[in-house]
Amino acid sequence: MHHRHRLLALGATASLAGTFLLAPVTIGSAAGAPNPNDPAKMAQAVRTAAVMDHLEQFQAIADAHDGNRGAGTSGYEASAEYVEQTLQAAGYETERQYFDFDYFEVVSSSLVADGTEFDQAVMSYSPSTPDGGVTAALVSPAVVTGCEVSDWDGIDATGKIAVIQRGTCAFSVKSTVAKEVGAAAAVIYNNADGALNGTLGGPGDYVPTTGITKADGAALLTHATATLDIQTVSEPKTTFNILAETAQGRDDNVVMLGAHLDGVHDGPGINDNGTGSAAILETAVQLAKANKLNNTVRFAWWGAEELGLLGSEHYVSQLDEAGLAQIATYLNFDMVGSPNHIIGVYDADESTYEASVDVPKGSAETEAVLTGWFDSQDQPWVDTPFSGRSDYAPFIAAGVPSSGLFTGGDGVKTEEQAVMFGGTAGVTYDQNYNTPADDIHNVNPVALGTMSDAIAAATILLAQDTSAINGKRSYGRSGVPARQQEIVIEGVVHTLR
Ligand SMILES: [Zn+2]
DSSP, X not given: OOOOOOHHHHHHHHXXXXXXXXXOOOOSOOTTSOOOOSHHHHHHHSOHHHHHHHHHHHHHHHHHTTTOOBXXXXXXXXXXXXXXXXXXXXXXXXXXXXXXXXXXXXXXXXXXXXXXXEOOEEOBTOOOOOTTOEXXXXXXXXXXXXXXXXXXXTOOOTTSEEEEESBSBOHHHHHHHHHHTTXXXXXXXXXXXXXXXXXXXXXXXXXXXXXXXXXXXXXXXXXXXXXXXXXXXXEEEEEEEEEEEOSSSEEEEEXXXXXXXXXXXXXXXXXXXXXXXXXXXXXXXXXXXXXXXXXXXXXXXESSOTTTSHHHHHHHHTOOHHXXXXXXXXXXXXXXXXXXXXXXXXXXXOSSSOOSSOOOTTHHHHHHHXXXXXXXXXXXXXXXXXXXXXXXXXXXXXXXXXXXXXXXXXXXXXXXXXXXXXXXXXXXXXXXXXXXXXXXXXXXXXXXXXXXXXXXXXXXXXXXXXXXXXXXXXXXXXXXXXXXXEEEETTEEEEOO
């Protein structure tokens, strides 16, 4: 991590040489420049139009790069360069943190039986069939879930397409067992309504494997043979996170904001998660104009979130105990412009939802910064589960306080939420979630503006004071508001403003 020159830190340490006390302490921005150093001003400085401009750029990048910005693609690289250039123009140094991951992409796939094509979703990390696919008899295990080799006792699966029911064990186990009994490929059908989008979890010794609905499973088994053609690319690749932080603020009390920059391979990824990426980018740009920051604010754009939170996991894994202890709180922003939105806050205090993970101390106070802002604006909000289903998971697993904002994904809007936020009850928050239609038209600018304001306000509040979260006060005395804090150098009291 690079650290840029710090005015306050320099003052505190270099003063013993004497020069500090002779020179006037100049902390502030150039005359006439905006100085968004309170929550309302900061929220105003982060304009929705500017956030939308960043989204337009992400859309243009996806358009120029095979329609996506997925990890390991040129669309990700171009997105990263845009973020870096925008940050550098605002005065930040940026850092790329590289890590290895298992790249996977479906090039093409089809499942056809007697001229009928079935909708299917290739499981992540499935190997390819031979060119032209596998044409073979369909066969089911004696025990329909096919989790053990013995489930296939008495059945000859050699060279055939195994048709297996979801449940009891992981998809990877079913595929491995199918291979062990000699099957050429596997089709796994759902045991509940809905499409089956599965993953084998990583590269392994599998047969080509795809998923279909429960109804299609029953329909497929009325046929004797089928042709399954799956062409995939699976290979080790390298990708990276982007990190940048403020020059101002103490090193040992870092407020961290993160959003995943990668999208799925199936679309431009504008709501998920161009929105979070753009909102923290514009917050960083405007924060660079603020002064009197007591705490360092560090921004992260995570890579390979869609493949399993890989970037944030790598980042946290590289922190030692001291590095972890420096992070006062981590705020996560993943989907903050959903078309049929809610204004959701991760329910760290478990006032609505019991969390499925351990909630670090200080998380409830982090949530309160966000909800407090909304309350101050008479903006309705709702809790969303503190589930760990995004890049805050590695942080909370390491005990770092956390919260975040969410406008909804594949959940369904309730009547009550439609009254609070408008939109349509009974419809998912984002009907285009993880599809090619998650484009620039798939964003509600009002929701995005509301969330961007909250991100901006929370950032400046926490940049000034995290004491409610971790008890750490900046240079001032206990109870003195951050903007009027004082520093004592060689017995002389300086007011930091
Ligand atoms: Zn996401």
